[in-house]
Amino acid sequence: MSVSEGSPEGLSVWHDGKTVFTTAVNTGIPAAPTATGTYPVFEHLTSTTMSGTNPDGSHYSDPGIPDVSLLQRR
Numbered sequence: 001m002s003v004s005e006g007s008p009e010g011l012s013v014w015h016d017g018k019t020v021f022t023t024a025v026n027t028g029i030p031a032a033p034t035a036t037g038t039y040p041v042f043e044h045l046t047s048t049t050m051s052g053t054n055p056d057g058s059h060y061s062d063p064g065i066p067d068v069s070l071l072q073r074r
Helices: none
Strands: 002-004 010-015 018-024 041-053 059-071
Touching: none
Parallel strands: none
Antiparallel strands: 002 010, 010 018, 041 059
């Protein structure tokens, strides 16, 4: 899997050396950037609620986010 943080942000998934899936992604914001590196996917959710704290201290809870891949940091 490869994620591009350029404009537009995107994700490509490979299997056996061939691209099998591409999609748009959101990698974060300058105040809370996504860590760069290579990480294995340990779980894929077809839909989930994403919640947390924004850099300004406000909270968010966004239900129904599709196709979420959870990565394990090494």
